[in-house]
Amino acid sequence: xxxxxxxxxxxxxxxxxxxxxxxxxxxxxxxxxxxxxxxxxxxxxxxxxxxxxxxxxxxxxxxxxxxxxxxxxxxxxxxxxxxxxxxxxxxxxxxxxxxxxxxxxxxxxxxxxxxxxxxxxxxxxxxxxxxxxxxxxxxxxxxxxxxxxxxxxxxxxxxxxxxxxxxxxxxxxxxxxxxxxxxxxxxxxxxxxxxxxxxxxxxxxxxxxxxxxxxxxxxxxxxxxxxxxxxxxxxxxxxxxxxxxxxxxxxxxxxxxxxxxxxxxxxxxxxxxxxxxxxxxxxxxxxxxxxxxxxxxxxxxxxxxxxxxxxxxxxxxxxxxxxxxxxx
Ligand code: ADP
Ligand code: MG
Numbered sequence: 001x002x003x004x005x006x007x008x009x010x011x012x013x014x015x016x017x018x019x020x021x022x023x024x025x026x027x028x029x030x031x032x033x034x035x036x037x038x039x040x041x042x043x044x045x046x047x048x049x050x051x052x053x054x055x056x057x058x059x060x061x062x063x064x065x066x067x068x069x070x071x072x073x074x075x076x077x078x079x080x081x082x083x084x085x086x087x088x089x090x091x092x093x094x095x096x097x098x099x100x101x102x103x104x105x106x107x108x109x110x111x112x113x114x115x116x117x118x119x120x121x122x123x124x125x126x127x128x129x130x131x132x133x134x135x136x137x138x139x140x141x142x143x144x145x146x147x148x149x150x151x152x153x154x155x156x157x158x159x160x161x162x163x164x165x166x167x168x169x170x171x172x173x174x175x176x177x178x179x180x181x182x183x184x185x186x187x188x189x190x191x192x193x194x195x196x197x198x199x200x201x202x203x204x205x206x207x208x209x210x211x212x213x214x215x216x217x218x219x220x221x222x223x224x225x226x227x228x229x230x231x232x233x234x235x236x237x238x239x240x241x242x243x244x245x246x247x248x249x250x251x252x253x254x255x256x257x258x259x260x261x262x263x264x265x266x267x268x269x270x271x272x273x274x275x276x277x278x279x280x281x282x283x284x285x286x287x288x289x290x291x292x293x294x295x296x297x298x299x300x301x302x303x304x305x306x307x308x309x310x311x312x313x314x315x316x317x318x319x320x321x322x323x324x325x326x327x328x
Pocket of ligand 2: 173
């Protein structure tokens, strides 16, 4: 009945969002670990309400709305299935960026990678995305040939470095880790080609670090994290204001995400919330940031597709360039 209509509406809304290329925001609240009454007083499919102390000493309520809210009992499978169409669009030639935001301990790595010793049931978005992309490309092999390459990167203190597969299990909360999948496709009959790319990013913890409490390496880490997360905020803000200059170059993180964070790409932010009363301050600032992000309209996402003729021309140009380099 009613539930079904709501569900249909949400699907339609998300499809519209797909067309418009907005930044989608999904909020996920992890299960409580301390059993204390939570400031999260209500959740439904698309909103979360917090009880917050107000200035006059009384309690007030604040509701935040998102494309989707996943409560503590949501499963990894449910989270993935709402993300799958976005991930699959990479094989149609879109650039996609999915990032996990939230304070340390709020469940970012759980969503993206899964818990230690994950099972088929508890494994996170990254593994499910890879498996799904390989599976779907295999299914399409009679009409389109895909080349898929996968790369793991970790950004620690503004330095990029390539890391091995073992680092997929790295639980560091002070670096950003990024799984990137590049896709090239060629339609067998038409010869048309396409390119797509997806970044799956587990961001460093977003908590504000009290400068008086940390020194040395920890202070340096905190400053780098602040720099990259505020650069991310600046990029998002300037996209929202449709400024002609978007400051991608201000951090390694935004440089890395440049091609997948902007008008022509599809972006999804998983914003993570801890339900404990101790986390309330961070929870409020996380949700405020996320709500700002969710209001951004980027215009239609664009597919990276060349006709066989354009592809041939590009190859000729590349060939001419290579020939002229050889001559020099
Ligand atoms: P973060 O990466 O944001 O620092 P983690 O993903 O490491 O946080 O989560 C902190 C702890 O909470 C881990 O033990 C994790 O397994 C657990 N956890 C997080 N989210 C969930 C969830 N949705 N369901 C069950 N356990 C979770
Ligand atoms: Mg983590």
